[in-house]
Amino acid sequence: MQNFDYQNPTRILFGQGSIAKLAKAVPANARVLLLYGGGSALRNGTLDEVKAALATAGIGHVSEFSGIEPNPTFETLMRAVQQVKAEQIDFLLAVGGGSVIDGTKFVAAAAALPEGEDPWNILLTGGRVVKSALPFGSVLTLPATGSEMNNGGVITKAATHDKLPFSSRCTYPQFSVLDPTKTFTLPKRQVANGVVDAFVHITEQYLTYPANARVQDRFAEGLLRTLVEIGQDAVNKPEDYDTRANLMWTATLALNGLIGAGVPQDWATHMIGHELTALHGIDHARTLAVVLPAVMQVRREEKRAKLLQYAERVWDIRDGSEDARIDQAIERTRAFFESLEVPTRLSAYQLDATAIDPLVAQLEKHGMVKLGEKQDINLETSRHILQAAL
Amino acid sequence: MQNFDYQNPTRILFGQGSIAKLAKAVPANARVLLLYGGGSALRNGTLDEVKAALATAGIGHVSEFSGIEPNPTFETLMRAVQQVKAEQIDFLLAVGGGSVIDGTKFVAAAAALPEGEDPWNILLTGGRVVKSALPFGSVLTLPATGSEMNNGGVITKAATHDKLPFSSRCTYPQFSVLDPTKTFTLPKRQVANGVVDAFVHITEQYLTYPANARVQDRFAEGLLRTLVEIGQDAVNKPEDYDTRANLMWTATLALNGLIGAGVPQDWATHMIGHELTALHGIDHARTLAVVLPAVMQVRREEKRAKLLQYAERVWDIRDGSEDARIDQAIERTRAFFESLEVPTRLSAYQLDATAIDPLVAQLEKHGMVKLGEKQDINLETSRHILQAAL
Numbered sequence: 071m072q073n074f075d076y077q078n079p080t081r082i083l084f085g086q087g088s089i090a091k092l093a094k095a096v097p098a099n100a101r102v103l104l105l106y107g108g109g110s111a112l113r114n115g116t117l118d119e120v121k122a123a124l125a126t127a128g129i130g131h132v133s134e135f136s137g138i139e140p141n142p143t144f145e146t147l148m149r150a151v152q153q154v155k156a157e158q159i160d161f162l163l164a165v166g167g168g169s170v171i172d173g174t175k176f177v178a179a180a181a182a183l184p185e186g187e188d189p190w191n192i193l194l195t196g197g198r199v200v201k202s203a204l205p206f207g208s209v210l211t212l213p214a215t216g217s218e219m220n221n222g223g224v225i226t227k228a229a230t231h232d233k234l235p236f237s238s239r240c241t242y243p244q245f246s247v248l249d250p251t252k253t254f255t256l257p258k259r260q261v262a263n264g265v266v267d268a269f270v271h272i273t274e275q276y277l278t279y280p281a282n283a284r285v286q287d288r289f290a291e292g293l294l295r296t297l298v299e300i301g302q303d304a305v306n307k308p309e310d311y312d313t314r315a316n317l318m319w320t321a322t323l324a325l326n327g328l329i330g331a332g333v334p335q336d337w338a339t340h341m342i343g344h345e346l347t348a349l350h351g352i353d354h355a356r357t358l359a360v361v362l363p364a365v366m367q368v369r370r371e372e373k374r375a376k377l378l379q380y381a382e383r384v385w386d387i388r389d390g391s392e393d394a395r396i397d398q399a400i401e402r403t404r405a406f407f408e409s410l411e412v413p414t415r416l417s418a419y420q421l422d423a424t425a426i427d428p429l430v431a432q433l434e435k436h437g438m439v440k441l442g443e444k445q446d447i448n449l450e451t452s453r454h455i456l457q458a459a460l
Numbered sequence: 461m462q463n464f465d466y467q468n469p470t471r472i473l474f475g476q477g478s479i480a481k482l483a484k485a486v487p488a489n490a491r492v493l494l495l496y497g498g499g500s501a502l503r504n505g506t507l508d509e510v511k512a513a514l515a516t517a518g519i520g521h522v523s524e525f526s527g528i529e530p531n532p533t534f535e536t537l538m539r540a541v542q543q544v545k546a547e548q549i550d551f552l553l554a555v556g557g558g559s560v561i562d563g564t565k566f567v568a569a570a571a572a573l574p575e576g577e578d579p580w581n582i583l584l585t586g587g588r589v590v591k592s593a594l595p596f597g598s599v600l601t602l603p604a605t606g607s608e609m610n611n612g613g614v615i616t617k618a619a620t621h622d623k624l625p626f627s628s629r630c631t632y633p634q635f636s637v638l639d640p641t642k643t644f645t646l647p648k649r650q651v652a653n654g655v656v657d658a659f660v661h662i663t664e665q666y667l668t669y670p671a672n673a674r675v676q677d678r679f680a681e682g683l684l685r686t687l688v689e690i691g692q693d694a695v696n697k698p699e700d701y702d703t704r705a706n707l708m709w710t711a712t713l714a715l716n717g718l719i720g721a722g723v724p725q726d727w728a729t730h731m732i733g734h735e736l737t738a739l740h741g742i743d744h745a746r747t748l749a750v751v752l753p754a755v756m757q758v759r760r761e762e763k764r765a766k767l768l769q770y771a772e773r774v775w776d777i778r779d780g781s782e783d784a785r786i787d788q789a790i791e792r793t794r795a796f797f798e799s800l801e802v803p804t805r806l807s808a809y810q811l812d813a814t815a816i817d818p819l820v821a822q823l824e825k826h827g828m829v830k831l832g833e834k835q836d837i838n839l840e841t842s843r844h845i846l847q848a849a850l
Binding site for chain 1: 461462463464465466467468469470471472473474475476477478481635672673674675677678679681682683685686689690702705706709710713718721722
């Protein structure tokens with residue numbers, strides 16, 4: 071096991087009816103700004119429920135900021151920062167999915183920067199300039215990214231299409247409310263994307279090389295098996311409470327730091343996927359479903375031991391030669407994603423071999439020349455991965 | 461899944477050499493009291509390493525309190541509280557196992573009580589009178605109880621033999637240092653006890669009834685399988701770093717709140733075991749090894765579904781009738797404990813049927829008349845459990 075430094079202070083209020091617990095979780099006398107996205111939180115009643123809970127707590131000042139985009143932009147969020155300052159807001163409450171929560175983290179950090187510090191530096195330094203942040207919580211409506219229980223966010227500058235991550239010890243939510251019934255009205259496509267997103271968050275921390283981290287492996291395998299078991303029902307039975315509850319908790323644990331503590335990590339699938347979103351507008355999770363099977367295929371030697379363990383412990387594949395078992399595990403992964411109506415080939419997006427050069431050029435431009443758990447995925451290997459994804 | 465409210469703010473500094481990180485984890489200018497037990501931390505050099513790290517950090521005031529007992533007593537700990545006040549200590553650092561850390565939690569809470577509040581009320585109220593506590597951290601030397609990453613403690617009043625638990629949101633360690641090399645010098649018996657203690661912490665939160673909490677089940681099973689895989693080597697190969705690392709992290713995760721969130725819990729094995737310690741002085745973990753197989757046997761109908769799941773997922777038992785599979789799972793559990801030289805029968809302690817009446821009387825005296833996940837283990841059922849443990 072590798073040495074690690076793990077801490078996650080976020081409080082999780084889980085279950086049907088938990089929005090009412092906001093009354094205790096938000097500090098009395100807080101001046102609260104609710105942040106949300108395109109209006110689904112408004113239409114499905116979640117926002118009203120949140121406001122009712124805050125009213126019960128006697129919280130006097132509650133204002134709103136709407137319109138945080140699916141890939142939240144610096145420009146939009148800086149308007150929220152202005153509102154925070156103008157209204158002397160001292161507590162932020164995100165109501166939405168990963169984009170709204172990521173955006174709220176940025177607002178919390180930007181609003182607390184010292185005078186004279188350019189908020190864009192938060193992104194240029196990956197969060198290192200963040201020394202404090204406004205306290206904030208979240209009410210999660212879309213299980214997928216894990217942002218509700220970690221300290222990271224990804225923000226885009228609309229003007230330049232720069233998309234940059236940041237994180238800080240100061241940007242963990244104080245609490246997150248996870249009420250599975252708030253996911254019942256989600257479109258199928260978003261739920262399927264959420265299942266795939268969580269799945270690949272886990273494999274990025276698991277499908278590397280053995281590090282004698284037995285518990286982390288077992289936890290990752292348990293999360294993956296759970297997604298395989300519930301994936302179909304999660305998409306197709308929107309009001310099956312227990313299934314949605316298991317999806318919600320699995321997606322949170324997939325990226326809250328626990329399974330990644332003490333083990334090598336990969337993240338090549340994400341980095342290559344990001345370029346597919348940037349150049350072709352493919353949903354984030356859908357890019358991962360295309361890239362992951364190709365990464366498994368191209369990196370089968372480097373990942374051999376863990377791929378065999380994955381085959382056995384996640385898919386119960388025990389018979390046949392090593393290569394046959396690995397082939398079968400890749401095929402099962404692909405079939406799982408396809409069963410959720412998430413394609414696993416570039417051809418599904420009308421992309422052929424001519425798409426590869428521009429994608430590799432973007433990777434080079436963004437400095438993505440040493441990817442993978444051993445930083446040995448260079449541009450040539452990324453090209454092979456994209457070819458295997460055609 | 462049941463609703464839950466989960467938070468665990470403790471920072472874990474894990475791995476060989478992590479004691480050096482104390483220099484960053486303890487606040488600069490702190491006035492520190494080191495608390496430890498019977499001197500093993502002194503003899504094996506851990507205490508010197510801790511003091512060297514604090515000296516590197518330039519921490520001026522570092523004093524010591526030694527002699528915290530295996531079952532820490534109110535009387536001893538109140539002397540530590542006096543020292544805290546006399547020296548205006550503002551940070552506590554526990555160096556030891558669960559007893560030292562439990563005791564430090566009590567000192568942290570007692571030292572911060574308002575004037576006029578009797579510290580014994582901390583225990584009489586289970587911690588409800590605790591509204592603040594001194595900050596504290598720990599350096600763990602014995603993987604077993606999980607105290608290093610939870611907020612609970614058990615304290616004994618020597619004068620009356622009362623042994624009472626408490627917990628509070630204020631009594632999580634700020635950090636715990638887990639360096640597996642610091643366990644290399646432990647006696648075999650303590651390591652074996654630690655394996656059993658962690659094992660039963662997990663089963664108390666797992667072997668109940670199905671609650672459709674798939675992740676919690678998978679995590680519990682992953683921890684149990686890990687203990688089964690490493691138990692022998694953990695005891696017999698004291699300097700096998702990876703084995704001790706896996707034991708240490710498993711024992712911590714066994715009782716940090718995570719696997720118990722959203723599921724029913726039992727704890728009957730612990731409650732019955734406590735009386736065996738009180739009346740016969742049997743090590744805590746050793747009482748659990750005697751009681752758990754008997755609980756599985758006597759409660760096989762109530763726990764049937766989970767016992768079958770346990771048989772399959774922890775022990776790979778898939779063939780035979782349901783009852784045959786359960787019998788085999790109980791037998792494998794017993795054999796595992798015995799393989800660590802931890803007996804699983806009262807007869808190993810020269811106790812026969814005449815011991816049962818006094819044990820049942822103690823349970824009654826302590827109000828332990830409704831135990832188990834459905835509070836339906838009455839005194840008669842406890843008697844059957846003790847009979848099955850003969």
